[in-house]
Amino acid sequence: MSVIEARGLRKAFGTTVAVDGIDLRVDEGHILGLIGPNGAGKTTALNAILGLTPYQGELKVLGRNPWAEREQLMRDVCFIADVAVLPRWMRVSQALEYLAGVHPRFDRSKAEGFLAKTSIAHERKVRELSKGMVVQLHLALVMAIDAKLLILDEPTLGLDILFRKQFYDSLLNDYFDGSRTIIVTTHQVEEVQHVLTDLMFINYGRIVLNCSMEEFEARYAEVMVKPEQLVAARALKPIYERQVFGRSILLFDQADRQKLGALGEVRTPSIADLFVAVMGNHAGAAQGAAR
């Protein structure tokens, strides 16, 4: 079952096109990483999906039109947009009480269970908590909601590595059960690589790459090549080449693994390296087109 279905999704602010006619389908049970440089249109696309902004084109989230039916949609969709949007005056106990009062799928005891694992006291106000604790609190609230779709827009921005690791660990262990769907955007690409089931690169409001992680691993390969074999390696048309400690690392798309094996050790590239390769080429291509 598809959770999100978009056709020709477009959003412009004046003359600036933030999302430029995206076709998108996200199925149930997937964890999609939405990766793109700043200003690529990630947040705008997510805002459209969440019913926070009007858009052009067709968009259905859980079968609903998000702009027209935000209130009903939010019973089944949760999101953490950015860190620190929890109201600073609110006490932890008030947040629990309020959510229990307005959200039909909020399980208060579950949230209390998550909070018990942290050092957040119920009588504390949000403004008294550290940045990391605010995110822990928000995650505890959100994970206690039995939602079908969870959207995380830069949920760990500005947090230290311990909190970030903890964040994704508890998301996977305590929340994700295979029937939920999660979309996450982040700049800390390496940290989500093992979490994702699907990967999407977006730039200039368009989808540059869209594949499952299995496809990603099957398609892309990285080889560290000795200088004497560089010419032979380049003949296999790498999509990207970079230098590390005087050795060349070449990134291949759909190349013959056996031939690659002869050149050196074949590895699956990191998402970050592929991102740099794809975005670099994309920017080059865009510039070339402009010329």
Next chain:
Amino acid sequence: MNTESNVLRESALDSERAAAVTAAQTHPFYWSVRREVWENRWIYVGQLAVAGVFLIGFLFNLTRWLDKMRSLSTTDPAKYWETVSLPYNIGAGALMGTLILMSIFYCSDALYGERRDRSILFWKSLPVSDLTTVLAKASIPFVILPAITFGFTIALHLVMLLLSSIVLPASGISFASVWKELGIFQMWGMLLYHILLAHVLWPFPVYCWLILVAGWARRAPLLWAALPVVVIGGLEKLIFHTSHFAEMVGTRLIGSGAPTDVTMGEMFPTGPMTHLTPIRYFSAPSLWIGLAVAAVFLAIAVRMRRYRDPV
């Protein structure tokens, strides 16, 4: 096969029923109002502070009031009532003035504050509609603040009566006759009438205007809200040499000019000589036009909440 699908259907029904039960337990409007009160604790702390300050002033002026009471004769009941009730009326007036100021500040921040601190992104992640949110915010100047004001006024009067019951007999004045002349219950009734008609229904379009502008402005909502009054008022003054528009807004805001009562030259509309005119008030077209305008402002405010991004 058949039984299996039956079981499936039943379990689906069960879960639907369970969902309906949990869904029935949520009260978005009630909780939206509660969270406004949580966030804006100053709406009752402020009233409490004003009541406290007034009480201190009352204590300091007690001897002067007692001197005045002693020199009074009961031959002129209107004059007698005015002196007896003066501190009670001033206390109520202070709290009503606070009510007006608080309503202005609350309304001009209601839909602005949540955009400024970006918490709107949290509120909008919950299944609460923009209409519910805006109505909950409008209920603060419409219900909560007036109710708090009335409650604090009664509490203040009770404390003052208690003090009087000790102080008056000690200075040789009969508390019983003061109590009788004061007619505190009638006073409270008229006070409630006055608050509802002059400070809730009458200025409501102005409050709704503030809510609307706060939902639209990127900064300084209070200044933006005042701008049309200044511009329209200025143009009117320039062209017609009149100031009806500014006067209308001003009188709406402070609750004067509403056809609520006829006071026979009294300072306060809570006296025994005050003649209430609810029929005239509720049949005044200006009241209903004002409320219709308020409804339009609120409808636009709902749209603003839907469209506007955090600032």
